[in-house]
Amino acid sequence: MVSVPDYFGSLVFDDRVMKANLSEDIYNSLRKTIDEGKRLDIGVANAVAEAMKDWAVQHGATHYTHWFQPLTGITAEKHDSFITPSPDGGVIMEFSGKELIKGEPDASSFPSGGLRATFEARGYTAWDPTSYAFIKGKTLCIPTAFCSYGGQALDKKTPLLRSMEALNKQALRILRLFGNTTAKYVRSSVGPEQEYFLITREMYEKRPDIRFTGRTLFGAKPPKGQEMDDHYFGVIKPRVAAFMDELNEELWKLGILAKTEHNEVAPAQHELAPIYTTTNIATDHNQLTMEIMQKVAAKHGLVCLLHEKPFAGVNGSGKHNNWSISTDEGVNLLSPGETPYENAQFLLFLCAVIKAVDDYQDLLRIAVATAGNDHRLGANEAPPAVVSMFLGDELTAILEAIETDSAYKGAEKEKMKLGVNVLPRFIKDTTDRNRTSPFAFTGNKFEFRMLGSSNSIACANIMLNSAVAESLKIYADRLEGVEDFSTALHEMIKKTIKDHKRIIFNGNGYDDEWIKEATEKRGLCNYKTTPDCMPHLLDKKNVDMLTSHGVYSKEELNSRFEIMLDNYCKAVTIEANTMINIVRKQISPAVEAYSADVAKAAAAKKALSSDIDCGYETGLVKKLSALTSGMSVKAGELEEILLRLADISDIAHQSEIIRDEVISKMNELRSDCDAAEVITAKSYWPFPTYGDLLFGVN
Numbered sequence: 166m167v168s169v170p171d172y173f174g175s176l177v178f179d180d181r182v183m184k185a186n187l188s189e190d191i192y193n194s195l196r197k198t199i200d201e202g203k204r205l206d207i208g209v210a211n212a213v214a215e216a217m218k219d220w221a222v223q224h225g226a227t228h229y230t231h232w233f234q235p236l237t238g239i240t241a242e243k244h245d246s247f248i249t250p251s252p253d254g255g256v257i258m259e260f261s262g263k264e265l266i267k268g269e270p271d272a273s274s275f276p277s278g279g280l281r282a283t284f285e286a287r288g289y290t291a292w293d294p295t296s297y298a299f300i301k302g303k304t305l306c307i308p309t310a311f312c313s314y315g316g317q318a319l320d321k322k323t324p325l326l327r328s329m330e331a332l333n334k335q336a337l338r339i340l341r342l343f344g345n346t347t348a349k350y351v352r353s354s355v356g357p358e359q360e361y362f363l364i365t366r367e368m369y370e371k372r373p374d375i376r377f378t379g380r381t382l383f384g385a386k387p388p389k390g391q392e393m394d395d396h397y398f399g400v401i402k403p404r405v406a407a408f409m410d411e412l413n414e415e416l417w418k419l420g421i422l423a424k425t426e427h428n429e430v431a432p433a434q435h436e437l438a439p440i441y442t443t444t445n446i447a448t449d450h451n452q453l454t455m456e457i458m459q460k461v462a463a464k465h466g467l468v469c470l471l472h473e474k475p476f477a478g479v480n481g482s483g484k485h486n487n488w489s490i491s492t493d494e495g496v497n498l499l500s501p502g503e504t505p506y507e508n509a510q511f512l513l514f515l516c517a518v519i520k521a522v523d524d525y526q527d528l529l530r531i532a533v534a535t536a537g538n539d540h541r542l543g544a545n546e547a548p549p550a551v552v553s554m555f556l557g558d559e560l561t562a563i564l565e566a567i568e569t570d571s572a573y574k575g576a577e578k579e580k581m582k583l584g585v586n587v588l589p590r591f592i593k594d595t596t597d598r599n600r601t602s603p604f605a606f607t608g609n610k611f612e613f614r615m616l617g618s619s620n621s622i623a624c625a626n627i628m629l630n631s632a633v634a635e636s637l638k639i640y641a642d643r644l645e646g647v648e649d650f651s652t653a654l655h656e657m658i659k660k661t662i663k664d665h666k667r668i669i670f671n672g673n674g675y676d677d678e679w680i681k682e683a684t685e686k687r688g689l690c691n692y693k694t695t696p697d698c699m700p701h702l703l704d705k706k707n708v709d710m711l712t713s714h715g716v717y718s719k720e721e722l723n724s725r726f727e728i729m730l731d732n733y734c735k736a737v738t739i740e741a742n743t744m745i746n747i748v749r750k751q752i753s754p755a756v757e758a759y760s761a762d763v764a765k766a767a768a769a770k771k772a773l774s775s776d777i778d779c780g781y782e783t784g785l786v787k788k789l790s791a792l793t794s795g796m797s798v799k800a801g802e803l804e805e806i807l808l809r810l811a812d813i814s815d816i817a818h819q820s821e822i823i824r825d826e827v828i829s830k831m832n833e834l835r836s837d838c839d840a841a842e843v844i845t846a847k848s849y850w851p852f853p854t855y856g857d858l859l860f861g862v863n
């Protein structure tokens with residue numbers, strides 16, 4: 166049997182392969198590009214391209230592609246083969262440095278939110294050497310950034326790399342203030358926990374709602390749901406286990422550190438967590454993971470649902486973004502450390518995050534806003550739409566002691582002052598866990614839990630990196646050149662705690678009382694839906710912050726605003742159209758057929774003997790008829806709203822109508838259909854029910 170270390174990363178052009186296949190000079194200059202962002206000259210690029218191609222061909226590749234992440238939220242690729250005609254009528258396999266560095270795909274069919282005029286179809290892809298090339302199928306995939314002819318980013322990777330650079334720059338300034346002269350760079354790392362559902366392919370094929378929209382638009386509650394909590398961490402069924410085995414193998418070959426797998430709360434729901442890595446690589450890997458999950462599922466006769474809310478009344482799927490920042494020397498800046506000196510530095514970074522999350526809570530909400538995720542945030546299963554932070558009792562008590570200049574209970578009876586040895590050592594308390602907080606400190610990292618399962622993690626990390634870079638910049642501006650560093654630092658931390666403690670909440674985030682307190686007493690934002698939060702992307706404070714760190718240009722932000730709302734409108738409109746279609750073509754005819762048969766049975770009974778009681782049939786037919794009439798009226802009304810919507814060109818206005826009218830009408834329509842399902846004989850129902858779907862994989 167082949168062991169995992171033997172094939173781990175076997176499809177990746179990683180450091181091991183580079184070292185073995187490049188001359189020392191070439192390898193060293195490439196390393197400089199990867200680690201320090203040094204420009205790559207064409208000679209080096211040619212040598213790397215040649216080695217990459219030879220390695221890829223040896224592994225069965227015939228094509229290459231610039232692999233990128235347009236604003237659709239998924240990845241894109243256009244394949245070119247390596248073949249070049251040779252004079253003798255045959256072909257040779259060729260790949261040049263120019264082809265490695267730059268591609269020119271036609272950009273006209275990707276969303277640009279007005280950034281790229283349609284006449285200017287050209288877009289560019291540029292190699293991101295910090296994320297290794299890999300082989301998928303028969304294609305060498307080269308991770309790239311994607312931008313317009315005018316240089317505006319048309320993807321998620323470019324702003325992500327820029328945000329990492331902004332964070333790096335400001336964090337290094339802070340480290341220098343603490344006397345660190347050796348760290349070369351600071352990077353954020355992420356470990357994204359990915360939730361998903363598995364259903365059988367056979368049932369999937371019979372559900373047009375899942376096929377067209379990724380979620381069920383109809384479905385009465387099954388007799389058994391998740392109330393027994395017997396699925397969470399339960400024994401993994403053999404068919405699922407076989408899927409997970411193959412998934413792990415495929416991911417490992419791609420150098421993806423798949424680590425943990427378990428059943429989730431809902432029936433048919435599972436989770437996969439990788440070991441964390443540098444943010445841009447983690448982002449590439451998470452996109453790949455989602456893709457491979459779907460491919461492997463198909464091989465096992467299954468379908469992997471990545472939608473945030475495939476089933477009403479059952480937990481949806483999220484993605485926990487575990488985030489930390491560390492130096493190239495391996496120091497995690499969010500780790501409390503062993504000495505008071507480290508503690509002071511840790512407290513400053515901690516405060517930077519607290520300030521960032523409070524100041525830019527709207528951007529964090531925006532980063533996770535999609536039509537699908539709106540169903541989760543605010544339901545009693547996922548963090549609410551209100552952003553708050555969990556720090557745990559110990560850290561909170563320490564911050565309180567600093568704020569009030571009083572003694573921390575665990576420490577000697579002296580006032581807390583940073584830089585002196587009264588700061589206690591932190592005890593890493595793993596039992597101190599809170600599962601309901603949107604943004605929780607978990608010992609040496611923060612876990613941002615509001616992401617939806619299908620979200621690219623890029624957006625959340627762009628906002629997080631940028632907002633923390635902004636806090637650090639403000640701190641560095643204030644501390645650089647100050648005479649009494651210790652006192653200035655102490656005062657600044659105190660001020661941060663005073664100004665931003667409203668964002669800290671250690672209680673139950675699912676509690677209605679909390680939402681009241683958060684919004685009424687603390688003044689935190691509660692943007693329940695995508696149309697509610699999205700306009701704030703263009704608030705002056707947000708535009709100023711993001712442009713000042715060079716993460717987005719004003720135009721790029723405008724384009725994101727347009728595209729995110731457009732995606733929202735399209736997603737819901739497709740759902741509404743699918744609903745109308747299913748009601749008219751499947752559900753109504755099925756219910757009608759059933760009630761006609763019931764009526765026929767009653768008539769037959771009456772014909773036998775007029776004193777047979779047909780109350781049951783009469784009552785049932787009446788109920789079913791009322792429901793089909795209701796369906797017909799509501800489908801008509803929904804259609805009317807959609808027609809009206811088609812005439813509105815302003816995307817923000819469109820999204821408001823969807824929020825206020827379309828979604829509520831869809832809910833009304835669904836409610837009639839679900840009521841009919843419960844009283845219609847199973848053999849008449851046109852597709853698998855919730856019970857079938859959720860308990861169908863055996």
Ligand code: ADP
Binds near residue numbers: 355490610
């Ligand atoms: P839980 O389900 O309790 O939240 P998991 O072990 O499933 O925990 O997931 C934790 C995730 O956090 C893993 O992906 C892990 O690699 C990641 N992680 C651990 N330490 C760090 C860190 N310093 N920075 C970023 N991610 C981290």
Ligand code: MG
Binds near residue numbers: 358485612
């Ligand atoms: Mg978690």
